[in-house]
Amino acid sequence: MSVHNFETHSVPPSTGLSRRQMLALAAATVCQAPMRLAWAKAKQPWGKCVVVMLRGGMDGLAAVPALGDPAWSALREEATPDTPALQLDEHFSLHPSLAHLHEAHHRGELLTVHAVASAYRERSHFDAQNLIETGGLAPYALDTGWLGRALALGSGQALAVVSGLPLALRGSSRASTLTPSRTAQADDTFFERLQSMYASDPVLAARLQQGLQARNSMGMAMPADAVNLRSFETLCAQAAAALNAAADVAWLELDGWDTHGNQAARLARQFQLLDSGLARLRQDMAPRWRETTILVMTEFGRTAHYNGTNGTDHGTAGVAWVLGGSVRGGRVLTDWPGLAPADLLQGRDLRPTLDLRALWQPLLTRHLGLGQAELAQVLPGTLPPASDMWV
Amino acid sequence: MNMQTFTAAHRLGLAEPDLRAVDADPLGWVLAQLDTPDLLDSGGMLGSAQAMRQTRQVLQAARTQDADAAQARRQLRQASLSALTRRWTHQAQTRTPVYERYVMVWANHFTVAATKGTTQALVLPFELEAIRPHALGRFQDLLRAVVTHPAMLLYLDNAQSIGPHSRAGLRRSKGLNENLARELLELHTLGVGAGYTQADVSALAALLTGWTVARDGDGNTQFVAAMHEPGDKWVLGQRYAEGPQALDAVLAALVRHPATAQHVATRLVRDWVDPTAPAHLVQPVARAFQDTGGDLRATAHALITQALSGQALAPRARRPEELLLAWHRVSGVPVRDSGASVAALTAMGQPWGRTPSPAGWPFGNDDWLGPDALLKRAQWAHETGRRFGATVDARALAQAAWGQALHPGTARELNRAESPAQALALLLASPEFTWC
Numbered sequence: 001m002s003v004h005n006f007e008t009h010s011v012p013p014s015t016g017l018s019r020r021q022m023l024a025l026a027a028a029t030v031c032q033a034p035m036r037l038a039w040a041k042a043k044q045p046w047g048k049c050v051v052v053m054l055r056g057g058m059d060g061l062a063a064v065p066a067l068g069d070p071a072w073s074a075l076r077e078e079a080t081p082d083t084p085a086l087q088l089d090e091h092f093s094l095h096p097s098l099a100h101l102h103e104a105h106h107r108g109e110l111l112t113v114h115a116v117a118s119a120y121r122e123r124s125h126f127d128a129q130n131l132i133e134t135g136g137l138a139p140y141a142l143d144t145g146w147l148g149r150a151l152a153l154g155s156g157q158a159l160a161v162v163s164g165l166p167l168a169l170r171g172s173s174r175a176s177t178l179t180p181s182r183t184a185q186a187d188d189t190f191f192e193r194l195q196s197m198y199a200s201d202p203v204l205a206a207r208l209q210q211g212l213q214a215r216n217s218m219g220m221a222m223p224a225d226a227v228n229l230r231s232f233e234t235l236c237a238q239a240a241a242a243l244n245a246a247a248d249v250a251w252l253e254l255d256g257w258d259t260h261g262n263q264a265a266r267l268a269r270q271f272q273l274l275d276s277g278l279a280r281l282r283q284d285m286a287p288r289w290r291e292t293t294i295l296v297m298t299e300f301g302r303t304a305h306y307n308g309t310n311g312t313d314h315g316t317a318g319v320a321w322v323l324g325g326s327v328r329g330g331r332v333l334t335d336w337p338g339l340a341p342a343d344l345l346q347g348r349d350l351r352p353t354l355d356l357r358a359l360w361q362p363l364l365t366r367h368l369g370l371g372q373a374e375l376a377q378v379l380p381g382t383l384p385p386a387s388d389m390w391v
Numbered sequence: 392m393n394m395q396t397f398t399a400a401h402r403l404g405l406a407e408p409d410l411r412a413v414d415a416d417p418l419g420w421v422l423a424q425l426d427t428p429d430l431l432d433s434g435g436m437l438g439s440a441q442a443m444r445q446t447r448q449v450l451q452a453a454r455t456q457d458a459d460a461a462q463a464r465r466q467l468r469q470a471s472l473s474a475l476t477r478r479w480t481h482q483a484q485t486r487t488p489v490y491e492r493y494v495m496v497w498a499n500h501f502t503v504a505a506t507k508g509t510t511q512a513l514v515l516p517f518e519l520e521a522i523r524p525h526a527l528g529r530f531q532d533l534l535r536a537v538v539t540h541p542a543m544l545l546y547l548d549n550a551q552s553i554g555p556h557s558r559a560g561l562r563r564s565k566g567l568n569e570n571l572a573r574e575l576l577e578l579h580t581l582g583v584g585a586g587y588t589q590a591d592v593s594a595l596a597a598l599l600t601g602w603t604v605a606r607d608g609d610g611n612t613q614f615v616a617a618m619h620e621p622g623d624k625w626v627l628g629q630r631y632a633e634g635p636q637a638l639d640a641v642l643a644a645l646v647r648h649p650a651t652a653q654h655v656a657t658r659l660v661r662d663w664v665d666p667t668a669p670a671h672l673v674q675p676v677a678r679a680f681q682d683t684g685g686d687l688r689a690t691a692h693a694l695i696t697q698a699l700s701g702q703a704l705a706p707r708a709r710r711p712e713e714l715l716l717a718w719h720r721v722s723g724v725p726v727r728d729s730g731a732s733v734a735a736l737t738a739m740g741q742p743w744g745r746t747p748s749p750a751g752w753p754f755g756n757d758d759w760l761g762p763d764a765l766l767k768r769a770q771w772a773h774e775t776g777r778r779f780g781a782t783v784d785a786r787a788l789a790q791a792a793w794g795q796a797l798h799p800g801t802a803r804e805l806n807r808a809e810s811p812a813q814a815l816a817l818l819l820a821s822p823e824f825t826w827c
Binding site for chain 1: 567583764
């Protein structure tokens, strides 16, 4: 097994260095849901939790430009597009395509997290994605996912709006997948015979059973206004429909973030896709918005500088977002490391100062009822302090 | 009928309509296919030169909001689908399906995807021009053909990578793109954790500058000295002087590196034979690769011999494309509406030519048999049953193609089916069709 360089993060924000600006404090104490009584009892899920996985390494500096950083314009001179960025505070703004997110920020529902990363310090998509899905200490150390393991401890159900079960949800039999399809449904008689035929094949029997259960309990009707069956917004609508039925956790994916070349136009479109998807989620979850939390994360950020082809290469720290009706938003959570050459990791990447797992813990605690002992089971290693995310 | 027959026909090949042909000598049946492979006649199929000319027109038309944009797109799509129909037809009818599987494995190892504007019609031309000529040849020749094919140079951005100190770089202050260098090391040869560093990636990227694609005409590969980073590059402890000859030298070094044999063998085993890549399969393959300096026929030989040596193999799910091909091979129904087939593959989780990453289609059974994917397969089976139930006898098919390996449950349900259409649908969704 290869050795990967990684650092575990403990986060106490440092003071005294003039460059560092603490714009919000990570809580020093862990945020805990009320203790459950009988440990033998299955954990009851609370509210609705959505994880949006952005595959490819989203450029955090394009998503949330640090316009207030003195080194900004030297680094990203073309990043002042014709449309102005949407201001979050005097240091940070949002990419102009993220209009709905901007409104959410003003409503106090959006928490923007910057200079956050997993413990992974190399730059391979596959390894990095593996780590943030498995929640292990090194890529490929575990072959189940953190969400899967968390679900296995309780009675929550998850739906992934993708074809194959994502790694993050492996480890639990309570996760199903769902993709919108143009084809008409086969009838129940056919499925009954299929189940009978699968009696001697435990894997197929179990998966078919799960699929049918998901189909029946979570609602298969396509949203009436589905224009592009595979658009991200439609997938978000599908996720919301499932959450409004029987699902407690939904997993969504949006690819296309690996912007090695000519990234400006591509990212503008990507951010628009993301923004309208998240807006759709909020709209469809409106009755339950106060109990809904959405985490948007990516496997790593990108280089601080552009490369030779007007794109960026794989980097380290980037941006995550948490939004929801009870999220203590309207702010940027970061221990900003700065963008001057000396501040960059290996002279090229935004330096991470917050561990992504600090965002996972409050989700697992609040929405899946995990206590400290269970968290230790689900997320190995020394955990950073959980971020203070709630109103 | 023994397990070897079944493995030979279904796991090493693409499914056989009649196992008796294989049963006499499964190992011989397989190995003979490497000796005299049935080659695809690509005459008339869309090649990369034509594909790139038409792609350029499509992209241009889209940029200028041309009225002909839709027309150009349609024509290109038609040409691509027609080529795909030819390829699938060949694979459905070929008497050397094992060779075809090997081709598919190499095409997956060196994935290019249609997910960029410039590569939208290049996936199959790439397979025809870079993979097929070398699939049973030397790994080094395959590697070179792949790395210098326009599809790969475009897909992994090398076509636009410029040495910062090259004449073009100094003029335009543009620079390196490391994508191809990284994937060349991580996916194609050494594999992650083999000990290469970021410095190696950057140096290799510098070495690869200059290899680009002509912007007009046939879009051929060219080495443009003005884009090439001057000076020596040090990759994995070896020095390479500037210039185009460095490519062959570095590829030779990568092929020789012991980690390459291991990495390539592991991927081969996982993709083709056993997703768990047990050592008893991987080691002989790695040894054969290393000892022969990357002779791909010898490598396949070693894998096949081990696979048919009688040791149990872990289950392997058929990917949607393999499912489709198995259906056509076993039934003899000709491949026709490729557009509909592509849509079906997409619904089942394998959008043709659009692999999610340069790592290619995933190897794990769980990646293909999620609960929803199973429902999608069942739906495809249901529709296919409706279309062909009247002309295809599912029970006879099952008997000929699986014989005694047919599960009692499958046989029972086929017999109890309420219509030929339902019987066929059940067969296509059966464990026999799902696993290989």
